[in-house]
Amino acid sequence: MNGQEVDQSMAMPTWKTYLYQLQLKAPRPKRVACQRDLPNRPPQYGKEFHGFISREETDSLLQEGDGCYLVRESQRAPGAYTLAIRFDKQTKNYKLYHDGKHYVGEKRFDTVHDLVADGLITFYLESRAADYIAALSSQSNxxxxxxxxxxxxxxxxxxxxxxxxxxxxxxxxxxxxxxxxxxxxxxxxxxxxxxxxxxxxxxxxxxxxxxxxxxxxxxxxxxxxxxxxxxxxxxxxxxxxxxxxxxxxxxxxxxxxxxxIKRIFGADLTTLVKAQNTLIPIVVEKCVKEIESRGIEIEGLYRVAGFHDDVEAIRIAFDKDGESVDISETRYEDINTITSVLKLYFRSLPIPLISFDAYPRIMEAVKLDSISDEERKSLIKEGFSLLPPAHYQTLKYLLSHLARVIEKRHSNMMNPENLAIVFAPTLMRCPELDPMASLMAAKFEHKAMDIILEHQKELLKL
Known part of the structure; x- marks a missing residue:
């Protein structure tokens, strides 16, 4: 090795070719063409269709060897069709279906020929390597x-x-x-x-x-x-x-x-941060930094909507290439456009930032009137403990930002209650599909978000 040690952790595994070698030996499909003129041949079949023929006649036509196949109309159920394939000196019969594709099981094929070719490969491997195939996953390291x-x-x-x-x-x-x-x-x-x-x-x-x-x-x-x-x-x-x-x-x-990842808006949060190798999604951090650098004291921050066309343009830009998106003041003067983009991102998450697993525990905390404030906060903490790490870290980052927004409430008029009105439906979502259930939950979601914003340092150890 020329005195050099080999890093075994970097070595690529050996690909196992046994099944590939077997596939090469599988019989090839051979269509047995019908020599008769069949005026009522179904349009989805060609010369492989033989009309009404018996099993005995089918066996006789397939005597040429493994891989031979034909299609016949069922004698027991007119209008139904049977695929007959010769393999290992036996004729295998399958009910054949067509819905634009040909199939006998889950797989769907453009042609009967392809269906037979795939079937012959499966027959051959299962007859020669059944035990090997059965042990594939159990014996793998x-x-x-x-x-x-x-x-x-x-x-x-x-x-x-x-x-x-x-x-x-x-x-x-x-x-x-x-x-x-x-x-x-x-x-x-x-x-x-x-x-x-x-x-x-x-x-x-x-x-x-x-x-x-x-x-x-x-x-x-x-x-x-x-x-x-x-x-x-x-x-x-x-x-x-x-x-x-x-x-x-x-x-x-x-x-x-x-x-x-086809898009950023609408992508699963854990998927996105792992793909970007970032603790916080790029879109969240870019928007927060922009808002804090030039608009944190603007009255009505997060409450006033941005220009729809600009919001949509930024969304498309992030979906295309998140790292190079320009959301600076020279490009988008209205800070409300940036806040709208951030809210849109959270609304687009397939699993809300406050996930469906955490939601019931947090709702329990605000619905119970008989518990103390400390017990209420303890239940919310339990809910946060159920968040996936990517959700927890992003929520922690967002709430830190919102705390700085609240510090400027005398200028921006956005106290915890006002921000809760905006962010409760943005970060939380009732798991039930019933619209009435979602409507009834709205007031509790608002209450929960108000508590979270008021006591975020205790709840998330900020």
């Missing part, structure tokens, strides 16, 4: 899986980037695109630690069945993903690809990537 190797590299790269980009002069808390919390909220040592922990926020994968083009291997077990369509699933947030069965064993360790 996830710690050495391709995804964990990549995740480890990404974490080290992100940690190194954040560590090297921390500002030495913390007068404004910024350094290029390194978005961090205000310097009066957190020490530099704590900031480094929290930034490094962003990637450890628990995040579930968002798996959807995917049609992979070309050859692909499972990021969990490193085995080949066989078939010609719907070979497995892919995470919509990080690109993790796996066999469907393997995906059921994957921990909640999704490492989102911005190239998979």
């Amino acid at each position: 996830y710690a050495e899986s391709p995804y964990m190797v990549y995740s480890g590299k990404k974490k080290r790269r992100n940690a190194k980037t954040k560590d090297s980009s921390l500002p030495s002069d913390r007068t404004d808390g910024t350094n290029g695109t390194n978005y961090i919390v205000q310097p009066d909220q957190i020490t530099e040592e704590e900031n480094v630690e929290e930034l490094l922990n962003v990637q450890d926020f628990e995040k579930t994968h968002v798996f959807k069945v995917h049609n992979f083009k070309g050859l692909h291997w499972c990021d969990f077990c490193a085995n080949f993903m066989w078939g010609i369509i719907a070979q497995g699933v892919k995470c919509q947030d990080c690109g993790f690809q796996a066999h469907k069965k393997c995906s059921e064993q994957v921990p909640n360790d999704c490492m989102p990537d911005m190239k998979y």
Whole structure:
């Protein structure tokens, strides 16, 4: 090794090709064409359709060998169709459906030929490697899986980037695109630690069945993903690809990537901060910094709406490239436009900033008249303890900002009660779908937000 040690943690795993080699040996589909003229042939079928023929005749037509197939009309149920495929010297019959796509199970194909090709691959692998396939996920060493190797590299790269980009002069808390919390909220040592922990926020994968083009291997077990369509699933947030069965064993360790995040407004908060590798979403920090630098004393702050077209333009700009968005006074003179953007971001969250898990405990705190103020605050704290880390940190940052807004209430006329009217429906959402339930909850949400704004330092340890 020329005297150099090999970093085993950086080595890529070996892709396992056994299933790929088996797929290459699977029989190829061979259409058995009907030699008769069939005037009533269904439009979705070609020469593979043979009309009314018996099972015996079907067997005779498929004697040419494995991979032969045809379609016949069912003798027992006219108008229904059967796909017959020859494999391992036996004829397999399946009820065949068509709704614009051809299918016999979950997978849908453009042509019967593709359906048969995929089926033959599955038949062959299951007949030759059933035990191997059954053990794919149970025998995998996830710690050495391709995804964990990549995740480890990404974490080290992100940690190194954040560590090297921390500002030495913390007068404004910024350094290029390194978005961090205000310097009066957190020490530099704590900031480094929290930034490094962003990637450890628990995040579930968002798996959807995917049609992979070309050859692909499972990021969990490193085995080949066989078939010609719907070979497995892919995470919509990080690109993790796996066999469907393997995906059921994957921990909640999704490492989102911005190239998979279609938009910022409407994206899950945990997904966004992990993808951006920031403690606070960039849109939140940019808006807060802009508001505090030039508009914190303006009367009616957060209560007055901004110009709709400008708000929409900023939203589109953030969705396109959040780091380079210009929301300065030279571009958008009205500070109400910026406050409207911030409120819109929170309203757009699929899971509210005060999450559905925390909501019931907080509502309990304000609905009970028989408890003391200390008990009420204790219940709210319990609610906050149920927030995901990304939600907790962002709420902490926002409330710190709103505290500074309240300090200027003699100028901006925004005391805790006025801000609660604005932010209760922005940060909280009744989990029930019944409109009446949401309406009834509104007054309690307002009361809860008023208490949170009045006692935020105690509740969130600011």
